[in-house]
Amino acid sequence: MSDTPLLVTCGLPYTNGPCHIGHLRTYIPADFFVRYLRHCGEEVVFVCGSDNHGTPIVISAESEGITPREMSERYNDHFDNTFKRMEIEFDRFGMTDDPANHKRTKEIVQKLINNGYIYKKVISQSYCPACKMFLPDRYVEGICPHCGEKARGDECDQGCGKHLEPGEIKDPICKVCGGKAKLRDQEHYFFKLSEFSQFLEEFLPNLKGTSNARNYAAGWIKEGLHDWCITRTLDWGVKFPGNDDLVVYVWVDAPIGYMAFTEEWAEKTGGNWEQFWKGDSPIIHFIGQDIIYHHCVFWPAILKGSGYSTPKAVVASGMVKIDDKTFSKSRGYVVWTNEDYLDLGLPADYLRYYLLSYTSHTKELNFSWKEFQTRVNNELVDTVGNFFYRTLHFTSKKLGGIPELEAEPEIIAKIEKTIEEVETAVREYEFKSAVESVMALASYGNSYIQTNAPWKLIKEDENSAKQVLRNCVQLVKALTILLDPVIPEKAQESWELLGYTDSVKEHPIKDALEGFDFSELPKPKIMFEKIEDEKIEAYEITLNKRIEEAVKKEQKNKEEDNMITIDEFANVELKIAKVIEAEQIEGSKKLLKIQVDLGDEKRQIVSGIAQNYTPEELKDMSVVVVTNLKPAKLFGVESNGMILAAGEKAALLTTIKDVLPGTKVL
Structure with missing residues (x-):
């Protein structure tokens, strides 16, 4: 625990498109970190905001016929609301186009x-x-x-x-x-x-x-x-x-937004922004891997050059994949936070858990609907949910409430060990390891209640059964506090099922070791619902359809890219030529050296049609020739044009009626 206040920031989302799970790879771990520190009694200020400047926003706004400010406000509200739906709680979420950032920049x-x-x-x-x-x-x-x-x-x-x-x-x-x-x-x-x-x-x-x-x-x-x-x-x-006549480059004013948002927080709350940006209170930036250069090179140099404090830590997340494919909005490998997840009624806590527990923070994270289903069902539902419900249901039904006993030393020691492991992992930014330690405690609880079987024990030794259940309730309390930074909505629900009426986030970690000053338990209920196969199939269909549409769009764009304008076509000079003579080029099976009459001049052209035409067949034939190609040498023989042919058999393009040599093809 530190007595020094801490400032935590997140990389700013750009306001020209909606939130996707690639964004959440940064914001959820940062929110987890902040929630955990506050459980440890540390004072943390958590700020973020939207990045509103730069050319892409101007282009997007122009295409919609609105101003860049209107577009920025729209997506700023979108991100602000989406983060709140994901239980990400900033102390200030601002805009880089607001007066505070203009002034500070x-x-x-x-x-x-x-x-x-x-x-x-x-x-x-x-x-x-x-x-x-x-x-x-x-x-x-x-x-x-x-x-x-x-x-x-x-x-x-x-x-x-x-x-x-x-x-x-x-x-x-x-x-x-x-x-x-x-x-x-x-x-x-x-x-x-x-x-x-x-x-x-x-x-x-x-x-x-x-x-x-x-x-x-x-x-x-x-x-x-x-x-x-x-x-x-x-x-x-x-x-x-x-x-x-000039504006500041967006990568100057965007990180300065961190400072401006801190100032706005201070103005609203009476806090002191200078303790971070002009003092020694630590600044920690949570960012995506793709903007490391800006935050570890460019930004510290700007701060140093202008006399402000530099960050104490930069926490960079790994990239995101979708079904083992590189994350790409244009190719359809994307899961939109609202449209594909929250709007379908899926709990924010499930996605928070997946993103925190899947892999180390610096490693590449793969999102798969099937893997998501497996982790939610096996870990949250079958491990945490099963233990919580069995404990609270049996304790309430058979004992009428929490036994007036103390948890046994073995249980307290197990919780203490878990707290130590979580503390070490979080301070090293190993959030996956922290979650794994908490889940190991949940697995221990499941094993403990199953081994001791209080439903059988109560028939033979009621006091021993009471002690077992008291131990289990202590584990539920500890797990609830430890899981709050991970799944805050479900943690609060569990806290209330334990009989508390306040907020679990207000309780320090050490309360995981404390007993109860009440015994009554509310009616227990199942906290976690399994995600059924039918839903996963539907989600995968949506994703696959998006990928298919993206492929079609990409193919169409390629076709359009290959199209030329009438002006570009007019640059190609095509004329009718009459073959005067042709001969095989020595050493080549495919090439013929052909002399043609273009009316006002004679040309030598090398053409790869020797396997389809003999020199005798070509003599006096009218052919179509590209006449404004740069000269080239083939097998050491200069060629000044190209005779046009079609297909694998090189069918020469000619005229139905007689046309004078040198006549332009229009």
């Missing part, structure tokens, strides 16, 4: 300017002549300069994954109109990230949290840090101090 950027960490530089940036605008980040697509794969303006998302600065992308295309973009010079502002290498080399070894966060960040620093362009040509965002 400008203040920090100005400090960086004053401290000499920001400079101006003219860079070449993608510009669309048709749209008459510079193209920031995701308004542009092209080719990655590092690996040659298709990439978006700020990141090689389909190839090497490297961050791309404005103007780096090759062959830029405007995403608004689809036209070719050009490079034009424009003045932007850069953050001297390269000057923080030594600071970060000293900072990272002392950064607590998960090892993947430290290791990934250390690797990037080893490769060498480059200065970051921190401005964009957009109307939507935080205006850059002294230049209203």
Whole structure:
């Protein structure tokens, strides 16, 4: 237990789409962590908010005919409500577009300017002549300069994954109109990230949290840090101090949101935000693995450069898969939190339990409806639920309430050991191990009640039966408190079935070892319901249908990508040619060297039709030729065009009527 207040934050959800279980991979463990610390008597402030700026929101808003602010407000409310439905309780859930974040971002950027960490530089940036605008980040697509794969303006998302600065992308295309973009010079502002290498080399070894966060960040620093362009040509965002034509890059103002949300919490509650951001009270960031660079390199450097406190720990979760396939909204491998889960009446606690217990926090998590069903039915229903109901039902029915006895030392020792294991696991951010220790205690309870069989014992030795049941009730109480951070709704339900009328979350962990100052028990009931096969089949049908629709859409998009415009087709020059002579190319079974008459000129063309036509068959034949191809050499023989043919047998394209050589094909 620590006497120092703690600030816990979660990576900000982006407000251009709904919540899915990939989001919950970060927020549920963070909520579990906060709830546990509060059971330990620690003071914790838990903040988050929505990330409202950047090009994708502008594009999405424009497509719907609404303002970026309207779209941001809609999804901010969506995430806020969804998190509450999932029993994730933030002390403040804000917006990066609200005044507090605009003010704090400008203040920090100005400090960086004053401290000499920001400079101006003219860079070449993608510009669309048709749209008459510079193209920031995701308004542009092209080719990655590092690996040659298709990439978006700020990141090689389909190839090497490297961050791309404005103007780096090759062959830029405007995403608004689809036209070719050009490079034009424009003045932007850069953050001297390269000057923080030594600071970060000293900072990272002392950064607590998960090892993947430290290791990934250390690797990037080893490769060498480059200065970051921190401005964009957009109307939507935080205006850059002294230049209203530019906005601050979203990865500057988004993490500053943590500070702004803490300020908003302090204003509402009378708390002290400066104890975290200007003092020594620890800051712990819970994030997804894909934003480690921003939180372990870029963000600490900004804080250091502007004179604020840096985070004490970064806890990075592993990625999510769906049915062993890479999580992908575009390919249909996604489970939406509301539509596919909560709106179907499935308990938030079941999903919380699955996400916390499936794997180590830093490992890849696979979501499968069948595995979800197995874990819920076997562990929550058959282990926890079975033990709770048997204990409370038999105690209430046969004894009329909790026996006025103390739990035996063996039981207390078992609970104490479990508490120690959970404490160690949580402090090491091994949430799966913590849950496993609690479930081991539930399994022990099941084994204990089954072995001692109080339903038989009561007929022979009532006092011994009472002691057994008293021990079991103590285990139920301990499990209820320990399970509250995992399944808070069901834990509160269990707490009330034990006869308590207050909130279980208000009780410290040590109360798991305390007895009861009352004996009456409410009427017991079954707390957990099994998930039937029919429901799982229906959920899988929905998922598979979504995947099939995504595949069809992808195929359609590929077909559309392969289509060309009439202008592009007009660039291909087709003419009728008459074959003058042809001969086999020595050393090749497939190639013929063919001389053709194009009316005003003679051409030599190499064509792979030797296995389908003899030189004699070709003589005087009218063929269709592509005449504006660049010259090429085949088997050392120059070719200046292409004769068109169809099918595996290379049926040559010709004319029904006589056409003069050199006539254009229209």
